[in-house]
Amino acid sequence: MPPRKRTRPGLGFLCCFGSSEPLEINLKDSVPLQLLEFSAPMPPAEELHARFSELVDELDLTDKNREAMFALPDEKKWQIYCSKKKEQEDPNKLATSWPDYYIDRINSMAAMQTLFAFDEEEMEMRNKVVEDLKTALRTQPMRFVTRFIELDGLTCLLNFLRSMDYETSESRVHTSVIGCIKALMNNSQGRAHVLAHPQSINTISQSLRTENIKTKVAVLEILGAVCLVPDGHKKVLQAMAHYQKYAAERTRFQTLLNELDRSTGRYRDEVNLKTAIMSFINAVLNAGAGEDNLEFRLHLRYEFLMLGIQPVIDKLREHENATLDRHLDFFEMVRNEDDSELAKRFDMSHIDTKSAGAMFELIKKKLSHTDSYPHLLSILQHSLQMPYKRGGGSLQHWQLLDRILQQIVLQDDKGEDPDVAPLDNFNVKNIIRMLVNENEVKQWRDQAEKFRKDHAELLAKLERKERECETKTHEKEEMMKTLNKMKDKLQREGVELRSAREQVLDLSTRINDIAVILRCSLFHFPLFYSPPPPPGAPPIFGAPPPPVPCSFNTATTMRSKSIPQPSHPLKSFNWAKLRENDINGTIWNDIDDLRAFKILDLKDIEKMFSAYQRQQKETGSMDDLYVSTRKVKELSVIDGRRAQNCVILLSKLKMSNEEIKRAILEMDEREELAKDMLEQLLKFVPEKSDVDLLEEHKHELERMARADRFLFEMSRIDHYQQRLQALFFKKKFAERLAETKPKVEAILNASKEVVRSKRLTQVLEVVLAFGNFMNKGQRGNAYGFKISSLNKIADTKSSIDRNITMLHYLIMIFEKNYPDTLHIQQDIGSVPEAAKVNLAELEKEVHNIKSGLKALEAELHYQQSRTRERGDKFVAVIGDFITVAGFSFSELEDQLSEAKDKFAKSLKHFGEEEGRMQPDEFFGIFDTFLQSFSEARQDLENMQRRKDEEERRARMEAMLKEQRERERRAKKGGTSDEVDGEFDDLVSALRSGEVFDKDLNKFKRNRKRSVNQLVEGGGRERAVTKVNY
DSSP, X not given: OOOOOOOOOOOOSSOOOOSOOOOOOOTTOOOOOOOOOOSSOOOOHHHHHHHHHHHHHHHTOOHHHHHHHHTSOHHHHHHHHHHHHHHHHXXXXXXXXXXXXHHHHHHHHHHHTTTOOOOHHHHHHHHHHHHHHHHHHHHSOHHHHHHHHHTTHHHHHHHHHHTOOHHHHTSHHHHHHHHHHHHHTTSHHHHHHHHHSXXXXXXHHHGGGSSOHHHHHHHHHHHHHHHHSTTTHHHHHHHHHHHHHHTTOSSTTHHHHXXXXXXXXXXXXXXXXXXXXXXXXXXXXXXXXXXXXXXXHHHHHHXXXXXXXXXXXXXXXXXXXXXXXXXXXXXXHHHHHHHHHHHHHTTOSOOOTTOHHHHHHHHHHHHTTSTTHHHHHHHHHHHTTSOOOTTTTHHHHHHXXXXXXXXXXXXXXXXXXXXXXXXTTOOHHHHHHHHHTSTHXXXXXXXXXXXXXXXXXXHHHHHHHHHHHHHHHHHHHHHHHHHHHHHHHHHHHHHHHHHHHHHHHHHHHHHHHHHHHHHHHHTTSOOOOOOOOOTTOOOTTOOOOOOOOOOTTOSOOOOOOOOOOOSSOBOOOOOOOOOGGGOTTSGGGGOOTHHHHTTSOHHHHHHHTBSEEOOOOSSOOHHHHHHOOOOOOEEOXXXXXXXXXXXXXXXXXXXXXXXXXXXXXXXXXXXXXXXXXHHHHGGGOOOHHHHHHHHHTGGGGGGBOHHHHHHHHHHTSTTHHHHHHHHHHHHXXXXXXXXXXXXXXXXXXXXXXXXXXXXXXXXXXXXXXXXXXXXXXXXXXXXXXXXXXXXGGGGOBOSSOTTOBHHHHHHHHHHHHOGGGGGHXXXXXXXXXXXXXXHHHHHHHHHHHHHHHHHHHHHHHHHHTSOOOTTOOHHHHHHHHHHHHHHHHHHHHHHHHHHHHHHHHHHHHTTOOTTSOOHHHHHHHHHHHHHHHHHHHHHHHHHHHHHHHHHHHHHHHHHHHHTHHHHTTOOTTOOTTOOSSOHHHHHHHHHHTGGGHHHHHHHHHHHHHHHHHHHHTTXXXXXXXXXXX
């Protein structure tokens, strides 16, 4: 009989089919156990439990179902056990109890369906074979499923699906085969096998082309559940791309949207199919990469919106089906949240993604004034040149551009796309790396380098201005603080002055009264006679002594040498010169250098060591150097190394000599000289020898080298070195004060804290009690102990546990009896800082600051006594600074005096001898004790944690021991990424929408709140935002 030819009709948007529907297939049916009479007496409880455990292990049930099975009464357990054993021993079922039988039958069915046409009875027999296999995969022991996988039963089922003719694809057999695959996926091993097969999900998706509604629902439920399985989401997207080619769809998901929109024929009221499609769409959108990737969700949702899903959703509301509405609500809820999140990125409340103009304006606003804006213009300019002819291939050009943008948005750093890659071998990261290496980048880099230099210069200027403003602000704040303090001090001194004046007035009154009494008394006695002073004697009030004769001319006149003078300047020889008075009795007294001048070739010396720097030839003899007549470039008379270092410093300053001079005279009001630069400038103060040499050549100023000219011009500033030192001291003063003051405060606060701390007193009291109790004889019966003994507590170890010290034990006592004492660190928080302070160095630093202030006052008096040149602001700036700094320093001195006094009292408080211990040693004892105290507490916590962990581990081992029966059924092929529960449970939760319950409850609360607000305002509009495409 020749094979009957069958044709597959095309899928249209609104095509109608026959009204006859296939019988409903329940995908979760199970075979009830046979109720048999007891064929043998029930064994003892222990034996029954062992047999029943073996039976349950073979069934590969979930934990929940296992517990339900073991909770049955013993009689029921024995009945189930006998029933299963009888089924296994039934000779009539021996053939059908092995997967080989079903695989052979299905293979033969697949071969015959291409050769013969089957009537209804034959079709029913074929369906029974497949249904029996589905039942066996669900009810037979696990070894049946394992054997089915080993015999490649999955490939047998997939081959059958691929080779079906039209009649078979529309029959119940098709639905039953899909049910077999679903039953195989209902346990972990089978599910892993299906997902590992390279073509399984693609082949299952091909079954969507059938007109059998129940088959479509079953396929959609499998695909939706696979989306929720680890590594399954992308397989489903690949399967839908495969189905697009298989069904000749224009775009992906087109068939699903067509069927979701159908409202005629048998599709009109088929709510189950529409619910399955919506549950699948929600799973595709929100599972896999969609869980936490906004760009991916938007990408897929735009695909559905372009297919017109929004008006379809509005029409589906008319069904008023609770389960369908749940899926529709979840779709709109996630969409609204994603739209809001996208709008937040652009600082907006809503983005109209329907309007090309609105989106362009938003992108334009976002990229304006950025480096990306020229590229946006380039994209638009080249888009104008894209082909626009209808039917002339322009669609493919725009499709290519669309796919490139999709790849840019979706690809991660590894070049992987969570969706099916629309372009093969298109790695965005590699392409960007190639763009960076293009030649055009060099031009941009050069231009960018220029901009970077300009930017750096502007930043430097800005930094100087900010530094200037910051300094001025700081000085103003310090000035205001000082003025407020001086105001308070003047008020106090004014009160004291008025009191003193009253006392002086009172004393003056008393003196006047006494003077009157004495005058009256002297009236009765002759006045004493005062003879005139003898001749030559000084007058009564003394006369000024005669002026001391000037002694500048008393020194012996130094002999002068007749030394030949060079015809032009020479290099300087840096030596330490001895004066004539210093050579008596030395070798120099017998040396006469004038004799040497008669022998030396002075002209040769002038050529060799001329101050003019000549250009030397790269090659040639020394004679070339002597006879060179090249033009002289520069004049340098100072040491070469010193001049080189000076030039390096000036290059870093980036200021001219005039700018440096102005900054020094103005005391750097513009904050152009940083502290580190001032410190370097102090190393290049012109010395007297330099000044003398430079003065000799001041008429050759234009020929001087950079360093020579700088030193010469700086030497013209009166008291240049003192000005630099004053400016450096002024800039460093606040920093030095900020470094010194916390050290003084640390000693002061720590001295107060250790004396006042009640927790520390409690610790010492307990330690004293411990020591007196543990020590006998002369070592005991103590009334106190040296503070250094605190750090010896940890040296005493327990005789029971060597890991426990006396300090650990003390802390346990504190935890039990004195819990507040454990917070001792809060009482003496300043001790760690005080332990770092060396009092001698601190006093030395305070003395240095005081000396610097005195030197500054002396220089101020000098500058006030001389005529100042134009632009000299030394007196004004330093005068104000000394007023503020002097008051701040006096506060520091008073604070240091108080700190030393408090420290001495704290020593006495703890029985230590004053002067025998410095703050760093004294507070260091407490600091070390606090650290040991903290470490000991941590040790105890770790011990307790280990103890708790051991107890927990013991409990876990006991529980694991009880569950060894369950562990035996763990298979080697199991993975840690398994989905909890049966595959049927996952499908059921997806079908009902329970997977999205948590997010739906949130949506409903927001929706109810919005509806209430609309009702109060008189509105009847639904709260969910609609966007029609």
